[in-house]
Amino acid sequence: MEITLDKHAENEASVKIKLNEADYQPKVDAKIKEYAKKANIKGFRPGKAPFSMVKNLYGTSVLVEEINTLLSASLNDYLKAQEFKVLGDPLPVTEDAEQIDWKKQKEFEFEYRIGFVEKVDVSVDDTLEAKLYDIELSDKEVSDAIENIKSQYGKMTNPEESQENDFLYGDLKSEDGGFEESLSIPLSKIDGRSLKKFIGVKKGDIITFDPNKAIKGDLAEALGLGPEDAAKLSGECTFTVQNINRTEEAEMNQELFDKVFGPDQVSNEEEFIEKVKNILSENYKKEIKVFNEEQLKDLLIENTKIELPQDFLKEWLLKANEGKVSEKDVENEYPAYSKQLIWSLISNKVAEENDIKAEHEDVIEKTKEMIREQLASSGLASQMEDNMDMFVQNYLQGNEGRNYMQMLTAVQNEKVLDFVKTKIAPKEEKISVDKFKELIEN
Template identity: 70%
Template structure:
């Protein structure tokens, strides 16, 4: 057997394997003899059929199977001995496959395309200039959040006369009769100058309006038409009031507190405000932590300048998911895959160089945290903790063990990121929610 490597570029190569008769024939003969011992062929007692007959019947299929086994094991062993890191799986070259004469040929040559990376060098110091962001919620945002909760849990009423922030249900008609629609109009979406027409009205009143000027926010969605129909909502219209809907804000009482947080978790307005602020701030800062981690990863990836075998990887992704994706989809998703792959290479290198390992106990704890978060708003805290071991065991055994492996990878990634933050001297910065939203948009 001869195995040779031909590098086409810094990250792509081909591996050629030449087999002669001595490499495969002993295994083929042994397999055919084993077939003969077990064969049950008409005209012969079980296991007494001549080997020559067995060879004629099964010789080619056995030869193909044995050569495939030899190729697979030999290629894997050869690639493991190399210093570079193989990406994806070797891709067989089928150009001359139809020319193989399995019945008469004695020597065979096979070729595989491979993609790899040689060295993985990256920065892990304060030159990365990385920042961990903490989001601070303003008093006005807290008041707005509480007002929204009071509205959400408030009581719906139907007053006689409308006020600002009511919903007016009625019929919208164009002057020429070409358009008619019944819908509920939130007065919060009415332009300020036009709002006075809608305040102080009662059931049966008729309001003259130009929808395109009066409703300045989400016109199509508000009226309930498709975007291509918006052009019809310009000119003289009438809106006939059928009903007025108003939400009375929920009072600060135990019933409201229990609806928000569960029975007897909060007993005063002060506690409620503190709890709302804590929950919203926690949500913002979880999002900020993810954002900060991604920014750090991007900086480390950029410092590495790892050149992936793009052409090879796209071909491999298409063939590995054959029938499930198109070449257009592979092209579109490749940048995301390339970033994930590059970070995985770096993360594994950091873990290897610094003996960072995900222990079984870490996997258990991270799974518990995930389950607690999922059940956080269900009010099943005590019952869940009593059955936590069962929840954890069921989850980690699910998906044929893939859940455990994914959680193991996640734990290692967390440890690598924690190590990277320490080495990079990540600075902390407190920002407003508006600033954070702006950063997310950009």
Template identity: 60%
Template sequence: MEITLDKHSANQASIKITLNEADYQPKVDAKLKDYAKKAAIKGFRPGKAPISMVKGMYGVSILVDEINAILGESLNSYLKEQTFRILGEPLPVEKEDNSIDWKTQKTFDFEYKIGFVDGVSVALDDSTKAIKYSIEVDDKLINETIDNLKSQYGNSTNPEVSEAKDSVYGDLKAAEGEFQKTLALPLEGLNKELAAKFIGLSKEAVVEFQAAEVQKEEWSEAFGLTDEEISEATGTFTFTVKNINRTEDAELNQEFFDKIFGPDSVKSEEEFIAKVKETLQESYNRESKVFTEEELKKVLVENAKLDLPDTFLKEWLLKANEGKVTEADVENEYPIYAKQLTWSLISNEIAKEHKIQAEHADVIAKTQEMVREQFASSGLGSQLEASMDMFVDNYLKGNEGQNYMNMLTSVQNEKVLAFAQEKISLTEKAISIDEFKELLEK
């Protein structure tokens, strides 16, 4: 057997494997003898058919199977011996159907294309700079949150006359045509000029307006029209008020506190405000942690300057998902895949070099944290904790065990990022929630 490597570039190569008769024939002969012992061929007792007849009937298929097995084992062994890191899977260079004569040929040549990266280097020192963000929960954010909670948990009433923050329920009709729809219209979702027409109304009042007075997004968000209905919305419309809905803000009392945080968790307005601030800070700490980690990933990926074999990987992705994706799909999704692959290579290299490993106990702890977050507002409390082992076990066994592997990878990534933050030049920066939203939009 002869195996040769031909590098076409810094990240793509071809591997040629030549098999001689001595490489495969002993295994083929052994398999033929085994077949002959078991073969049931018409006209012969089981196992008594001539070996030549068995060879004529099964020889080619056995030869093909054995050569494929030898190729697979040889290729895998050869690649494990290399210093570079293989990406994807080797792709066989296809030959014409009649290029191999399985009946008479003695020497066989095969070729594979491979993509790889030769060395992953990550500098975890002061030369790598990143920002650690923390979101400040200020009074404005606290007050907005409390106002939203008061509105959310307020009492619904049906007043006689509509006001600016009400929602009016009624029938929308087009003056021309048969269009008619019954809906609840939130007045705060309308522009000022149009909303003014709906203020000070009582039941059975009729509002007339022109389609041009409604902004496009208001048709979908406030009136709830479909794209098709919006495209046909022209001319004059009328809205007949059938009811007026108003939500009166909840009072800051013990009943309200208990609804938000559970019985007797807080017992005064001061404690309630402090608890809201604490809850918001915990939530935004998680968000800023995730954002910081994603930004750090970008820095490490950029600094590593890995040269991926893009052409090879696109071809491999297309063939590996044959029939499921098109070339256009691969082209569109490849930038995301390339970033994920690059980060995976970097993370694994850091973990290997610095002996960072995710333990089973870490996986359990992270899964428990995920379950608690999912059920945070359920009110289950002690019942959840009593059943925690069951929830965790069911989740980690789900998706044929893939959930466990995903969680294991997530834990390792977190450990790698935490380690990286200790080693690099990390500048801490406090920002407001508005500044944070601006960063997310970039």
């Protein structure tokens, strides 16, 4: 067997594997002999057919199978021994394979295209300037959250006359007759200049307005329409009010406390406010943690020179997901894929150089943390804690083991980022919720 490597680009190469008869024939003959012992061929007792006859019947298929097995193992072993990092999977040059005469040839040559990165050099020191944020909650965020809760758990009523923030249900018709549908209009989405038309109306009243001018933001989203229907709403329309819907805020009492947090969790208004504040704070801590981590990843990616074999990877993604994605899909998704791939190379390199390892116990704890968060959102966390080990086991064994590998990668990434923080000494800054939202938008 002869294996040669031809680096025809900075990050792409061809691997050629030449096989002669001595490389594969002993294994082919051994496999045919196994077949001969079990072969049930007409005119012969089971296992008594001549070797030559069995070889004639099964020889080609066994040859193809054994050569493919040999190629796969030899190529993998060869690539593992190289210093460069192979990306994706080797792509066979199929034009050459189609010319093979499996019945007559004794020597074979196969070619594979590969994409790789030669080396990954990551600098992690205090020359990297980073900033980590922490959120300071104001009384306004807490107050807004409580108002939302009171509204969410409030009682629905149908008043005689509309007020601000009501919902009007009725028939909307375009003047040109191209649109007619019964729907609900949230008055909170009406522009201030048009709002007076919708205030003080009663059942049966008709309002004339231009939805594209009167409704703030996305018209389809505000009215619950599809893009095609929303496009039909042009110019003046009439809206005939059928009903007025209003949510009266829930009172701050024990009934509300129990509905929100469960029985015996909160006993007065002060405790309720404090619990809401704590939950808000925890939620924002999680959000800012994710934001800070993404900022650190971006910083490392920007300061690490890694040239990916872009054309090769796009072709590999298309072939690896054949029938599931189009060339356009690959083009659209490639920027996000390449960014994640570069981060993975950086994370693995930092972990390797600094002996950072994701242990099995870490995976278990992170999975428990994830499941507790999911259960908490449904209010079942405390009841399900006794079954936590079962939930963890079921999750990690699911998806053919990929869930476990994803959690293992997540743990390593967290450890790598924690290590990076200790090396680059990032500046810390406390910001408001509004400032945080502004940073996310930008």
